[in-house]
Amino acid sequence: MAFFARASPSQAIRRLKDQSQFLNRLLCSCGWQNRSIATAVDDAKASVHSSVESGGKKRINLCSAINDALYIALDSDPRSYVFGEDVGFGGVFRCTTGLADTFGKHRVFNTPLCEQGIVGFGIGLAAMGNRAVAEIQFADYIFPAFDQIVNEAAKFRYRSGNLFNCGGLTIRTPYGAVGHGALYHSQSPEAYFCHVPGLKVVIPRSPTQAKGLLLAAIRDPNPVIFFEPKWLYRLSVEDVPEGDYTLPLSQAEVIREGGDITLVGWGAQLAIMEEACVEASKEGISCELIDLRTLLPWDKEIVEASVNKTGRLLVSHEAPITGGFGAEIAASITERCFLRLESPVARVCGLDTPFPLVFEPFYMPTKNKILDAIKASVNF
Amino acid sequence: MPYHIGARRAVMKSLLQSVRSNVREASTRNKCSWAGLGWPASQNAMERRYSMTSTSFLSARRYLGSQVDHPKRQQQTEAHEKDFLHFPGAKTTFTFSLEYIKEISEDPVPCYRLLNDHGDPIDGAELPEIEQSLGVKMYETMAILQTMDNLYYEAQRQGRISFYVTSIGEEAINVASAAALSSDDLIFPQYREQGVLLWRGFTLKDFASQCFANDEDSGKGRQMPVHYGSKKLNYITVSSTVGTQLPHAVGAAYSLKMAKEEACTVAYFGDGGTSEGDFHAAMNFASVLEVPVLFICRNNGWAISTPASDQYRSDGVVVKGQAYGIRSFRVDGNDTLAMYSCVQAARKMAIEESRPILIEALTYRIGHHTTSDDSSKYRSITEMERWKSLRDPVIRFRKWLEGNAWWDEVAERRLRATARNEVITTMVRAEILKKPPLSDLFKDVYDSVPVHLQEQEAYVRSTVTRHPKDHPSDVPL
Numbered sequence: 001m002a003f004f005a006r007a008s009p010s011q012a013i014r015r016l017k018d019q020s021q022f023l024n025r026l027l028c029s030c031g032w033q034n035r036s037i038a039t040a041v042d043d044a045k046a047s048v049h050s051s052v053e054s055g056g057k058k059r060i061n062l063c064s065a066i067n068d069a070l071y072i073a074l075d076s077d078p079r080s081y082v083f084g085e086d087v088g089f090g091g092v093f094r095c096t097t098g099l100a101d102t103f104g105k106h107r108v109f110n111t112p113l114c115e116q117g118i119v120g121f122g123i124g125l126a127a128m129g130n131r132a133v134a135e136i137q138f139a140d141y142i143f144p145a146f147d148q149i150v151n152e153a154a155k156f157r158y159r160s161g162n163l164f165n166c167g168g169l170t171i172r173t174p175y176g177a178v179g180h181g182a183l184y185h186s187q188s189p190e191a192y193f194c195h196v197p198g199l200k201v202v203i204p205r206s207p208t209q210a211k212g213l214l215l216a217a218i219r220d221p222n223p224v225i226f227f228e229p230k231w232l233y234r235l236s237v238e239d240v241p242e243g244d245y246t247l248p249l250s251q252a253e254v255i256r257e258g259g260d261i262t263l264v265g266w267g268a269q270l271a272i273m274e275e276a277c278v279e280a281s282k283e284g285i286s287c288e289l290i291d292l293r294t295l296l297p298w299d300k301e302i303v304e305a306s307v308n309k310t311g312r313l314l315v316s317h318e319a320p321i322t323g324g325f326g327a328e329i330a331a332s333i334t335e336r337c338f339l340r341l342e343s344p345v346a347r348v349c350g351l352d353t354p355f356p357l358v359f360e361p362f363y364m365p366t367k368n369k370i371l372d373a374i375k376a377s378v379n380f
Numbered sequence: 381m382p383y384h385i386g387a388r389r390a391v392m393k394s395l396l397q398s399v400r401s402n403v404r405e406a407s408t409r410n411k412c413s414w415a416g417l418g419w420p421a422s423q424n425a426m427e428r429r430y431s432m433t434s435t436s437f438l439s440a441r442r443y444l445g446s447q448v449d450h451p452k453r454q455q456q457t458e459a460h461e462k463d464f465l466h467f468p469g470a471k472t473t474f475t476f477s478l479e480y481i482k483e484i485s486e487d488p489v490p491c492y493r494l495l496n497d498h499g500d501p502i503d504g505a506e507l508p509e510i511e512q513s514l515g516v517k518m519y520e521t522m523a524i525l526q527t528m529d530n531l532y533y534e535a536q537r538q539g540r541i542s543f544y545v546t547s548i549g550e551e552a553i554n555v556a557s558a559a560a561l562s563s564d565d566l567i568f569p570q571y572r573e574q575g576v577l578l579w580r581g582f583t584l585k586d587f588a589s590q591c592f593a594n595d596e597d598s599g600k601g602r603q604m605p606v607h608y609g610s611k612k613l614n615y616i617t618v619s620s621t622v623g624t625q626l627p628h629a630v631g632a633a634y635s636l637k638m639a640k641e642e643a644c645t646v647a648y649f650g651d652g653g654t655s656e657g658d659f660h661a662a663m664n665f666a667s668v669l670e671v672p673v674l675f676i677c678r679n680n681g682w683a684i685s686t687p688a689s690d691q692y693r694s695d696g697v698v699v700k701g702q703a704y705g706i707r708s709f710r711v712d713g714n715d716t717l718a719m720y721s722c723v724q725a726a727r728k729m730a731i732e733e734s735r736p737i738l739i740e741a742l743t744y745r746i747g748h749h750t751t752s753d754d755s756s757k758y759r760s761i762t763e764m765e766r767w768k769s770l771r772d773p774v775i776r777f778r779k780w781l782e783g784n785a786w787w788d789e790v791a792e793r794r795l796r797a798t799a800r801n802e803v804i805t806t807m808v809r810a811e812i813l814k815k816p817p818l819s820d821l822f823k824d825v826y827d828s829v830p831v832h833l834q835e836q837e838a839y840v841r842s843t844v845t846r847h848p849k850d851h852p853s854d855v856p857l
Binding site for chain 1: 568597598599600602603607609610611616617619621624626627628629630631632633634635636638645657658661662664665668669820823824825826827830831832833
């Protein structure tokens with residue numbers, strides 16, 4: 001059962017040719033277009049068959065792609081470490097499965113249940129020149145570590161005049177709605193961290209992206225928070241290049257070209273936005289969809305260029321609308337493209353309520369909310 | 381319900397089921413030996429990595445099997461169980477009387493000291509072996525520290541620098557601990573440990589450059605005075621936040637352990653800092669991960685205006701170590717020899733046994749918290765004077781040196797005059813130097829200056845050009 005439109009092979013090839021000569025971009029685009037979303041029942045099968053190889057690529061889910069990236073990070077640098085709550089046995093989402101067995105319990109290990117300790121420990125480890133990959137079990141639980149992230153990790157280099165840095169630190173954490181996570185297993189807290197100079201904030205949309213961006217985050221000489229869309233851990237399956245590769249940080253990507261309106265999103269929300277784009281195209285509206293990929297520092301130029309082409313912008317995220325990162329994008333693009341805009345920048349986001357269990361379908365920035373906003377913008 | 385929501389629920393349900401079964405497996409695995417429960421030998425690493433959903437390799441049945449396989453062990457276990465109760469969280473004996481652990485021991489933990497208040501060795505005390513040159517250097521460093529603190533305090537009062545923190549009363553903790561460490565040991569300071577830096581060779585010019593935030597400040601003029609740091613001297617840059625450096629020291633110590641280096645990390649903090657979550661996080665992590673770190677608490681009795689009695693109800697800080705499984709010392713922080721001896725022993729244990737050590741150094745903050753504080757508002761002048769005149773660590777150590785005929789009034793006058801002169805000279809020079817250039821505002825936020833900061837730099841420069849009078853003239857553009 002696929003609820004993402006699959007492009008026909010010829011369409012896909014044409015799109016690939018059109019899009020970019022850069023390999024990275026090509027790979028991402030290919031992955032997105034060919035991606036079929038398995039059902040929950042298919043999920044186990046996908047995972048079991050994840051080692052099936054197909055010409056330098058392997059069909060794996062996002063969880064396995066993360067595992068793959070961590071394996072490569074640990075394998076390629078003996079001074080890299082992976083740790084966090086329950087990480088030793090593979091993590092509650094199984095992203096670190098097998099790593100402790102392969103690399104030993106000194107490099108892949110459990111920590112006490114204490115987020116400020118995990119991040120603080122990671123900062124110290126990174127300050128010694130190691131690559132410290134810390135896992136916070138759910139993004140909802142990152143807040144005890146907020147001081148360590150904001151006042152320590154982000155300012156470590158600046159406050160020392162570059163005598164010291166903790167650039168080897170990467171904090172991985174699963175975020176976002178899953179259907180029944182309610183208040184404390186659903187949040188998208190990316191905006192808090194986008195307000196902090198010194199941090200990088202990265203969110204992948206697919207297995208190929210997750211692997212390449214996570215390896216880039218781990219090797220980036222700055223502290224990075226890497227939010228993983230947990231909805232897609234098993235659901236998103238695609239052919240992921242084997243071996244070691246990275247995707248550039250702070251570079252957004254046009255994943256669907258169009259001329260009437262620009263849509264900007266990141267992570268799991270892009271899947272919903274893609275659906276809306278497909279629906280809109282049936283009504284003759286051509287949408288350009290951009291995956292921001294890195295939220296801090298973000299790629300204004302690519303969004304600006306797109307809005308200068310389309311004249312309209314819609315931003316969508318699961319986090320509450322007020323103070324969300326969509327507001328930052330809206331303000332920046334209004335500054336840069338004011339005379340080109342043909343309608344107000346639209347934001348289709350989460351509501352300004354805590355994340356509500358039974359009301360989640362009302363809370364969410366759904367396909368039809370986005371579709372309505374696209375039409376309103378085009379008909380403004 | 382929109383389609384994707386239903387799909388998400390289904391997926392999450394299966395995910396959570398998988399998580400639950402995995403957690404069950406893990407708890408099962410924890411109860412039994414690792415041996416024989418690993419991956420099948422024939423399975424290669426690649427297969428292992430992608431066999432995430434396979435659950436056959438670990439099961440409750442297997443756990444039971446390992447018990448049955450070892451009848452001898454089973455018998456031993458039964459015998460033990462007459463005396464011990466095995467819980468996953470503790471192995472303990474039982475009692476049928478309802479007992480509790482007292483909140484505080486009737487006998488407080490004694491404080492290790494070698495010199496009495498008059499600088500005389502306590503009868504029967506075994507003094508550390510300290511050569512004359514080392515003893516004199518320690519004293520000189522303490523005296524220079526005291527001189528520097530007094531002059532910078534005055535400079536702040538005159539409005540020449542914005543802020544200052546003295547370590548008056550805590551010179552022995554600073555210098556004796558530094559002397560007992562190796563220069564390879566990495567320091568994670570709070571902000572009242574400038575004596576450690578002085579001992580390691582941070583020059584009076586270095587101190588002045590930082591406090592006056594001039595273009596010779598290695599911190600590039602970004603932080604308030606006293607936020608020193610030195611890569612060369614293994615002294616991590618000071619942050620104003622309290623206690624945040626403690627988990628860092630643990631992470632860095634883990635790195636030293638992995639690299640098998642003969643060094644430890646040393647985290648300094650005050651009694652107030654022990655109430656912070658980071659203190660508890662760091663202690664627990666250090667204990668569990670078995671890392672060579674010294675936690676040195678300068679318990680001076682005051683966290684700004686908050687007395688220790690409003691800070692904790694335990695027998696000081698030293699008893700908190702045992703709760704985390706950490707070996708702990710309580711030492712008289714105003715006794716230079718005791719402090720030296722204690723840190724030397726603690727360092728040896730930490731490195732040789734790869735374990736954390738907690739040291740509670742009892743002392744008194746003779747100075748104000750900072751120059752922004754007037755402590756006479758919340759504590760009596762008599763109390764402050766009593767500590768200054770009777771328990772001053774510098775005078776105490778000087779008396780011991782004089783008792784050894786290693787120091788005299790002539791040397792004292794010469795040292796104080798030289799120190800005073802040098803501090804003033806470096807201060808005057810530092811004051812007139814230029815500030816760091818404007819470009820330093822934008823550097824080091826990241827390893828390189830990203831596009832948005834380049835744009836902001838251009839914006840600031842154009843603003844300065846239009847409104848030069850709004851901006852300080854001593855910052856080079």
